Amino acid sequence: MAEPDDQLMSCACSDIPEFVAFMQQAWRKDTLMQQTGGGEAFVEAAAPVIRKQLVQALPYASPSSRYIHELRRKGVAPEVLDRALSRAWLDGASEFRVPRPRKRELFYSTGALLAYSVLIVLAGLIGFVNYLRHAHPDIASVVLGAPPVLALCGVPAVVVLFLLLRRFVHRG
Numbered sequence: 001m002a003e004p005d006d007q008l009m010s011c012a013c014s015d016i017p018e019f020v021a022f023m024q025q026a027w028r029k030d031t032l033m034q035q036t037g038g039g040e041a042f043v044e045a046a047a048p049v050i051r052k053q054l055v056q057a058l059p060y061a062s063p064s065s066r067y068i069h070e071l072r073r074k075g076v077a078p079e080v081l082d083r084a085l086s087r088a089w090l091d092g093a094s095e096f097r098v099p100r101p102r103k104r105e106l107f108y109s110t111g112a113l114l115a116y117s118v119l120i121v122l123a124g125l126i127g128f129v130n131y132l133r134h135a136h137p138d139i140a141s142v143v144l145g146a147p148p149v150l151a152l153c154g155v156p157a158v159v160v161l162f163l164l165l166r167r168f169v170h171r172g
Helices: 017-023 028-037 037-055 063-073 077-090 104-107 109-133 138-147 147-169
Strands: 008-012 094-100
Touching: 017 037, 017 063, 017 077, 028 037, 037 077, 063 077, 063 147, 104 109, 109 138, 109 147, 138 147
Parallel strands: none
Antiparallel strands: 008 094
8 A cells, every 4th residue: 555645755866876876787677677567566576686685785884774774763664665765766766765754753762762761760769769758767868868879779770671661662
């Protein structure tokens, strides 16, 4: 099912120079066109070729590899990227279209989960100190007399909470 145009973002093929060079190999395209007859069959057949011959063959630290990694970080699945590139190859387009990143993905990123963990632990420690001030003032004076001890107690709690949140949120 095709997505509406407002949900797609255009990316320039020139951002991946290796793909532009790949597109200029007419013999590859002609061979696939003869095998598939064009259209969706071409896109389906070209996607694994592009993944193996281009995306997986990119040098790790190259600008193209970083660009593809950035698209994936924004939520573009590898299969969707392969199909978008193969459609651009079929059309001879200067840009390919991928789904826009969802705004909710921003709230599930690793940085966001770490911030949630820190905020939850801070709120918990503040509540704990308030409880101690009212229930056990003598213990509260000892704890508040050495704030680094409180911070040292919070670090492992943040780590554990972050790992739990990441496990539940990033299951897929």
